Amino acid sequence: MIARTLRAGLLIAALGVAGCTESTLNVAGGGANAQLPQRIVKEMRAKGMSRSSPILARVFKEENKLEIWKQKTNGRYDMIASYDICKMSGKLGPKFIEGDRQSPEGFYTVRPGQMNPNSQFHLAFNIGYPNAYDRAHGRTGSNLMVHGACSSSGCFSMNDAQITEIYAFARDSFRGGQTEFQVQSFPFRMTAANMARYRNDPNYKFWEMLKEGYDHFEISKVPPKVDVCEKRYVFNRIAPGAAFSPAGACPASTMPDQLATAYQTYRSTYDAAFSKAVSSSSVATKASITGLTEAKLVSDWTTRRARGERVSMQPPSMAHDGTVSVTSRMGRIDSPAGRRMAAVDAEKAAKERAAEQKRLAKQREEEAKQLAASRAAEEKAAAEQAAQVPSAEPAPAAASPATAQAAPAQQPEEKTGILGGMRKRLTNIFGS
Template sequence: MNSIIRRGVAVGLTVAACALIAGCDDSYLDQSSGRSQQPISSATLAEMDKLDTTPSSPTIIRTYKKEAELEIWKMKSNGEYALLKTYPMCRWSGQLGPKKREGDMQVPEGFYTIAPGQMNPTSHYYLSFNVGYPNAYDRAYGRTGGNVMVHGVCSSAGCFSMTDEQVADIYAIARESFAGGQREIQLQSYPFHMTAENLAKFRLDPNIGFWKDLKNGSDHFEVTKAEPSVTVCGKRYVFGATAKGEVSASEPCPALTRDQDVEALVADKEQKDDAKVADLVASGVKPIRLVYADGGQNAVFAGYKDESDPDALATGPQEIVLDDRKAAPAAVKIAVADAAKRNASSVALAPVEAAAAQPASPPAPTPPPVVALAAAPGQVSGGVLGGLNGGAQNVKKWLHLGGQEPAPPPVEASAPDQPAPAGAPLPPHRDDAVSDGEKAVRMASLHTPPTPPARPNLAGPASDDSDSSKPAPAAAATAQ
């Protein structure tokens, strides 16, 4: 009997150790806990009374990584949602941007759903609930991973981590909403508050197209104060629409119907926000990129013990100012040099006899060389340099001789996998999520001058790398 008890204790300790190593793997359960039935705090109940809402009314959760905040919105008696409470986030990990693969330590971004079955009342992390990553959008891009939680303990390896006291209150709010009849709670995860200032600062971030898609969902919520419907089709989010036909996350969207009054409000908000962004850029707001050692936390927790990677929070994120001036592509520089050589070799000296036969006259001024760009070998005219005419216009632009700048190649608005701006540092990764070969490449890159930006891939973004042995769930057509 004693040997059986000792074996059981050993197994329990092994499971607990594995749970700590796995970060947000919430497989270890504390069956003796009754904390899942704790009531909503009296302070939160008082705020509900002021807001004209009740514990059983529906809930929406919104999170912001850069500001490290988690918001709880509750439906009022008039059917509109209002902000109930903002909880400072104790810890999140990774960088700004979406989660792409198992083990990348990224907190996901997007629209997710929480059902009653995703609540864990006996979590190793005090209390927790699964946010529903990967959703239909993530699976359309081949993204892997799972076990992304909102939990306590202030320790994150890809999760939204709160203090135990905070998560007890958040858990109780969600529990009472489910008890009141809400079938699913929408969680809107953003990189930052979708303000004009943030959009101006991050306008050159490789994720900006994806973030603008998320902003459209945020705008729908802001103008209606109602939960936006979420459909995934054509590998992008579509908000506030009803599909007329079958929907596939990876296939083009079918015919959609929308509330035109709502769409007019959303369009008006978008135009006003774009105007504010333009004003900020004109006033000199620089484009930046934030590089975190490993995520962050709200300023109110400065000095608070972090269980996952406290050293990563010592200095805060590094702000990199990006250069928004366009450098001349290498192909243009080569074409200019070649054209100059051809022009020089075409100037032949006149024979001496012909010169002697001509009457003496002052030499005519030599006109400046005209640069004409031919298509590169194997490339049809009108390619990357724009052919003869377009290429000349490009060269004039880069040489500041006038001419119109060619329109940039189209980029899919929802594609978050665009290459980073040239010269921007690679964000650091935790050692346990990076192979030795990958580390060597990154160390070498720190001592290698930046190379010119690669030609954009006009075929669209490639699917994310998958290094997970877990099979991905079947793709869902709609993220509810």
């Protein structure tokens, strides 16, 4: 069997918002020592596998499958079990940062120290993210596992019966002398048809790199030797006297002749199938992460949600053209932090309602005062207008008949003056 040299990521005991958090205080539920079912034991014998022979795990995210492969007596591996993944968060594409809810893609290594029989998710093992490739690209995250309980925030979550079997496969292989086993995580089965479907995806270059390791396993049915140099994966390379540095230049290396020849033949067949698939592919693709920008949006959502803040029920999503969509339905996680935040919000809302009621009462009081003042002004204006209108003079009273007889007739002023003058001259002439 070709040696495998990937180093596992350091286990982090602190709780992480990105991955499935663990507690080491829980008591094992008894599943850690469960034996494999007899139907599987019987099938292993039929395929030339021993109970303690080495294993390999493969994950296909689009197909929602986790497979266990086991070494046969001829040194090659064959699939012994396939499980439907119960729950997996995120989209197709790699994990970028803590909190982006992405499950990793790449080649990872599990050692005995990464097995957790006391998991709060029934049973679990840490897949070793971030690996050398992830660290070379500055990617972050912790506690990325395969576990039970069917609950995921970036992990591959199985139901309890499934993880009991998967855990037993790993435990028995370690007891048989295997020091580490490989977990290969892919976005989908990397066939020509699937690669053609996703040829325009922003993650395509990354997936092409993973495909070389996928192809090596398909050809040899032996886990590939995995190294990282120049910030990229390299597979089954031999560099005598030199070391592979994840961020450094790749040393001069060779591939075993037999594998190199088989790989070139395999690629020729693949290239022809790919060209044909490009012209005939009609199957829709699934959503994939657009890159670090979207990862940061989701990570911020995860952090605020973990604080108990009221956020959209689903994390934001970015399309390949850069547009961001957020669901309108809001809520918060049911947790101590969420309940504290809900209490704070309720108190704040109560204060706002009281302040609004006080404001409305004051507004109504001011409106009543303004109305009263307006009415008083109108009444005053009406009174002043009425006082300025003059009253009509009364007609003279009609004289009584007696008064009319007693009163001498009033002569006009001009006629009375002429007669008086003539009387005066006659008197002077003739005497009185």
